[in-house]
Amino acid sequence: MPQRNLHPGAWWLWALGLATAASRTTNPLLLLLITAVAGYVVAARRTDAPWARSYSVFLKLGLLVLAIRMVFFTVLGSSIPGIHILFTLPQIPLPSWAPGVQLGGPVSLEGLCFALYDALRLAVLLACIGAANALANPARLLRSLPGALYEAGVAVVVALTFAPNLVADVGRLRAARRLRGRTERGAKALLTVGVPVLENALERSVSLAAAMDTRGFGRTADVPTAVRRTTAALTLAGLLGVCVAAYGLLGADGSVWALPLLIVGALAAAGGLLLGGRRAVRTRYRPDPWAWREWTVAGCGIAVAVIMVSLGPAFADALNPPAVPLAAPTLPLLPAAAILVGLLPAVTAPVAPRAASVSRPASVSRSKETP
Amino acid sequence: MITFEQVSVTYPEASHPALTSLDLTVPEGELCLLVGPSGSGKSTLLGTVSGLVPHFTGGVLHGRVTVAGRDTRTHRPRDLADVVGTVGQDPPAHFVTDTVEDELAYGMESLGLAPEVMRRRVEETLDLLGLAELRNRPLATLSGGQQQRVAIGSVLTVHPKVLVLDEPTSALDPGAAEEVLAVLQRLVHDLGTTVLLAEHRLERVVQYADQVILLPGGGQAARFGETADIMAVSPVHPPVVALGRAVGWSPLPLSVRDARRRAAPLRARLADLKPAPAPSPSGRSAGSAPSSGSDASTASTPSAPSPSPAPGSALADVTALAVRRGGVEALRRVDLTLHPGQITALMGRNGAGKSTLLNSLVGLHAPTSGRVDVAGLTPHKAKPAVLLKQVGLVPQEPRDLLYCDSVGAECAAADRDTGAAPGTCRALVERLLPGIPDAVHPRDLSEGQRLTLALAVVLTARPGLILLDEPTRGLDYAAKSRLVDILRDLAATGHGVLLATHDVELAAELAHRTVILAEGEIVADGLTPEIVVSSPAFAPQVAKILNPEPWLTVRQVTEALAGSEGSPGSVDIAGQI
Numbered sequence: 035m036p037q038r039n040l041h042p043g044a045w046w047l048w049a050l051g052l053a054t055a056a057s058r059t060t061n062p063l064l065l066l067l068i069t070a071v072a073g074y075v076v077a078a079r080r081t082d083a084p085w086a087r088s089y090s091v092f093l094k095l096g097l098l099v100l101a102i103r104m105v106f107f108t109v110l111g112s113s114i115p116g117i118h119i120l121f122t123l124p125q126i127p128l129p130s131w132a133p134g135v136q137l138g139g140p141v142s143l144e145g146l147c148f149a150l151y152d153a154l155r156l157a158v159l160l161a162c163i164g165a166a167n168a169l170a171n172p173a174r175l176l177r178s179l180p181g182a183l184y185e186a187g188v189a190v191v192v193a194l195t196f197a198p199n200l201v202a203d204v205g206r207l208r209a210a211r212r213l214r215g216r217t218e219r220g221a222k223a224l225l226t227v228g229v230p231v232l233e234n235a236l237e238r239s240v241s242l243a244a245a246m247d248t249r250g251f252g253r254t255a256d257v258p259t260a261v262r263r264t265t266a267a268l269t270l271a272g273l274l275g276v277c278v279a280a281y282g283l284l285g286a287d288g289s290v291w292a293l294p295l296l297i298v299g300a301l302a303a304a305g306g307l308l309l310g311g312r313r314a315v316r317t318r319y320r321p322d323p324w325a326w327r328e329w330t331v332a333g334c335g336i337a338v339a340v341i342m343v344s345l346g347p348a349f350a351d352a353l354n355p356p357a358v359p360l361a362a363p364t365l366p367l368l369p370a371a372a373i374l375v376g377l378l379p380a381v382t383a384p385v386a387p388r389a390a391s392v393s394r395p396a397s398v399s400r401s402k403e404t405p
Numbered sequence: 406m407i408t409f410e411q412v413s414v415t416y417p418e419a420s421h422p423a424l425t426s427l428d429l430t431v432p433e434g435e436l437c438l439l440v441g442p443s444g445s446g447k448s449t450l451l452g453t454v455s456g457l458v459p460h461f462t463g464g465v466l467h468g469r470v471t472v473a474g475r476d477t478r479t480h481r482p483r484d485l486a487d488v489v490g491t492v493g494q495d496p497p498a499h500f501v502t503d504t505v506e507d508e509l510a511y512g513m514e515s516l517g518l519a520p521e522v523m524r525r526r527v528e529e530t531l532d533l534l535g536l537a538e539l540r541n542r543p544l545a546t547l548s549g550g551q552q553q554r555v556a557i558g559s560v561l562t563v564h565p566k567v568l569v570l571d572e573p574t575s576a577l578d579p580g581a582a583e584e585v586l587a588v589l590q591r592l593v594h595d596l597g598t599t600v601l602l603a604e605h606r607l608e609r610v611v612q613y614a615d616q617v618i619l620l621p622g623g624g625q626a627a628r629f630g631e632t633a634d635i636m637a638v639s640p641v642h643p644p645v646v647a648l649g650r651a652v653g654w655s656p657l658p659l660s661v662r663d664a665r666r667r668a669a670p671l672r673a674r675l676a677d678l679k680p681a682p683a684p685s686p687s688g689r690s691a692g693s694a695p696s697s698g699s700d701a702s703t704a705s706t707p708s709a710p711s712p713s714p715a716p717g718s719a720l721a722d723v724t725a726l727a728v729r730r731g732g733v734e735a736l737r738r739v740d741l742t743l744h745p746g747q748i749t750a751l752m753g754r755n756g757a758g759k760s761t762l763l764n765s766l767v768g769l770h771a772p773t774s775g776r777v778d779v780a781g782l783t784p785h786k787a788k789p790a791v792l793l794k795q796v797g798l799v800p801q802e803p804r805d806l807l808y809c810d811s812v813g814a815e816c817a818a819a820d821r822d823t824g825a826a827p828g829t830c831r832a833l834v835e836r837l838l839p840g841i842p843d844a845v846h847p848r849d850l851s852e853g854q855r856l857t858l859a860l861a862v863v864l865t866a867r868p869g870l871i872l873l874d875e876p877t878r879g880l881d882y883a884a885k886s887r888l889v890d891i892l893r894d895l896a897a898t899g900h901g902v903l904l905a906t907h908d909v910e911l912a913a914e915l916a917h918r919t920v921i922l923a924e925g926e927i928v929a930d931g932l933t934p935e936i937v938v939s940s941p942a943f944a945p946q947v948a949k950i951l952n953p954e955p956w957l958t959v960r961q962v963t964e965a966l967a968g969s970e971g972s973p974g975s976v977d978i979a980g981q982i
Contacts, residue, residue, distance in 0.1 A: 084543070084545075173502060173507070206805055209805075210806050210808075213767060213769075213789075213793075213798050213806060214789075215789045217788070230805070233848075241499075244482075246501055247460075247483050248455050248456070248485070248486060248491040249511065250516045253483050253484070253515060253516065315515075317517050317520060318520065319520065319523045319527070320506075320510070320520075387541045
């Protein structure tokens with residue numbers, strides 16, 4: 035097994051494939067299967083980088099979504115008619131201008147199941163995104179952006195590295211408050227910590243900007259005026275076209291002209307980006323190659339999505355089990371097998387090179403001196 | 406390689422120029438050291454070379470700076486990126502990417518070098534700086550010395566002709582500093598890179614410098630010349646130079662090795678004498694040598710307690726303390742007792758657990774096992790407001806402790822926090838740091854002033870035990886000797902002081918007792934002379950020169966010599982820690 039980083043785009047395609055599959059079903063068994071598949075691949079191929087922990091973070095987020103949904107359902111009731119009434123909350127009468135909304139009232143098992151499945155789908159979508167975050171290095175993904183977007187990409191990378199620094203700053207300053215004998219909490223404490231944290235962040239960005247400037251960031255090549263103008267025109271026209279086409283597609287009447295316009299707009303925007311890249315002089319150090327391993331990983335995700343979508347009509351009941359009448363969900367074999375295809379990357383993806391031995395983090399050392 | 410022609414820099418809203426009429430040329434392939442007190446314009450001078458002054462910082466630059474033939478007036482920093490490599494004081498602030506290899510490539514990517522060239526140079530640089538094993542490591546997991554080497558490597562890959570470094574070793578332990586300096590020397594020797602370097606810790610770098618630029622500050626003209634010539638007259642100099650000047654060696658030795666070769670007669674003269682107990686105020690057995698009684702250290706003698714007082718008088722007692730943080734055993738089974746009137750230096754590598762120990766004493770970390778007892782309190786359980794009156798910590802970044810927008814407000818807040826009478830803190834500030842107006846923003850103070858203000862804030866609560874984390878980083882010699890005097894006074898009035906430091910000269914000058922930590926364990930604990938003389942990493946320069954005799958500071962030597970000859974020594978030890 036070779037040791038290299040898989041192209042981050044491949045991981046995202048795989049995860050989005052799983053997410054698409056998840057969005058086609060409310061069968062809890064299938065949804066849990068998707069979560070398990072994503073979790074297994076993450077466990078098999080993640081690194082020890084900080085972002086590799088995001089799968090569990092997203093799982094927790096999913097559980098939170100689930101809990102919120104259930105609470106809302108119980109309190110607000112639902113339109114699902116059920117015969118298995120679990121308990122009845124006192125109902126608060128609402129004025130007539132709020133029809134269809136109820137507070138309290140009977141809570142049925144059917145309704146509860148419906149809400150649970152629905153929320154579970156959302157939670158699984160989040161888990162898929164979490165899997166992509168855990169497996170794909172966000173910095174490397176941004177490095178694969180076209181040259182014209184490079185500067186925007188750097189801004190995002192810098193922002194990403196700032197978040198942990200902010201957290202560390204808040205911790206340090208809260209400790210310093212304690213050294214001054216202060217124990218207040220809440221808004222006031224946040225205020226006394228907040229201002230210095232922002233000051234530190236600002237100072238750090240200024241010194242980073244200086245460092246980047248001295249290292250040649252922002253060097254641009256001279257391009258002829260004509261090319262510059264064409265770039266601007268293409269980008270602008272392309273984006274406008276895409277906007278109008280999207281409007282048409284969402285509305286009722288534009289289905290004939292919207293699709294061609296969308297394609298033309300997208301092409302024009304892509305052309306603008308390509309031309310815009312000429313202004314950037316930078317080159318890329320060891321770009322991640324797109325080889326057969328990338329194809330298999332991305333392919334697995336796409337295959338799962340395509341099969342699930344195409345099985346939709348044949349397995350309508352199994353994929354979206356009706357809430358009424360109440361029945362235990364069954365596991366449809368064919369869709370389940372399709373989802374298992376998503377496991378393949380756990381074997382075919384290369385192992386990311388690991389840092390040999392992780393020593394203790396350096397003490398944060400910052401100083402000094404007025405210029 | 407670098408030419409300054411009548412260069413003056415004035416920042417906006419500044420009353421006087423940061424740099425005045427500088428006129429000099431740094432030749433190619435030299436290692437040029439920039440020395441001077443805080444605020445003398447060292448950072449500004451470095452900035453003019455990389456073009457950050459005035460393009461990035463603003464301000465007006467008169468005259469002309471040319472680097473490799475390029476005028477910095479017409480070239481922005483990014484246009485100079487291929488000839489000047491700049492490494493700032495704080496490597497993490499310099500990093501743009503997140504792994505070692507990407508960081509090394511970043512500069513070349515910006516300049517648009519061909520992929521094959523980039524690949525080759527990254528490999529070369531990894532070898533040159535000894536980073537090959539770290540190539541895939543996230544930058545955040547590296548130690549301070551490793552980060553500094555990566556920062557240097559990241560600008561080296563574009564093959565700059567000039568390397569500009571601002572205090573590259575200040576935050577490093579002695580071992581890591583040696584690593585970085587070895588790399589710089591290799592660059593100068595093997596690649597002919599011109600290196601321009603500002604540093605306060607002269608004892609670490611002077612021996613490597615070919616030329617020195619001395620910025621005396623206060624409007625005086627800069628001086629430029631061979632290292633030995635400038636060191637002979639410089640008000641700031643390392644102990645080895647001070648010793649050479651004191652005993653009249655000529656030519657002046659710059660390295661411990663030079664000095665040792667010349668020190669045989671001095672060692673013979675000192676053989677019959679005994680050092681005055683290092684910085685010690687106490688009347689220990691070793692204190693039989695005549696002492697002039699003329700300086701701050703001896704003035705406090707009578708009131709100081711003995712370093713091994715009767716049990717029960719301890720300010721803090723740490724028993725079998727272990728602390729785990731984020732899966733790392735930061736401290737294991739540490740036993741330490743701190744006494745009033747004693748100054749203890751805590752030394753060890755970056756990451757050895759020094760800060761964790763200090764933080765445990767003020768209750769920022771709860772012990773995993775063992776216990777900490779500060780005047781009968783358990784710090785992590787005690788109320789901060791109560792603990793404050795027993796123990797105070799000045800953190801590594803004193804600014805963290807300050808959160809008001811003026812010195813006056815800061816002092817008023819400190820009085821309120823501690824329940825002291827209004828004006829207590831202000832009076833302390835006035836005593837420690839006379840002449841600071843109330844309206845000044847703490848941010849606008851110099852590093853040394855800010856440290857003193859933080860110390861005054863801590864002292865407002867009258868704690869018996871004072872902890873300082875790396876207090877001398879970024880301090881110039883004047884600020885440092887002021888701190889020494891303040892801490893000595895505190896010890897003389899019965900405070901216990903524990904300072905974590907990398908500064909071996911400071912420890913030798915100030916500490917009665919030295920504790921060395923390694924990997925969370927105490928590996929040495931005892932009187933400073935006994936601990937540091939035999940240690941290659943933690944011995945001060947004088948001890949290295951006069952080894953095996955137990956002399957630690959220039960002051961001890963000159964006093965002993967003066968005493969033995971019966972005439973007061975009139976040697977220049979000013980500016981010397």
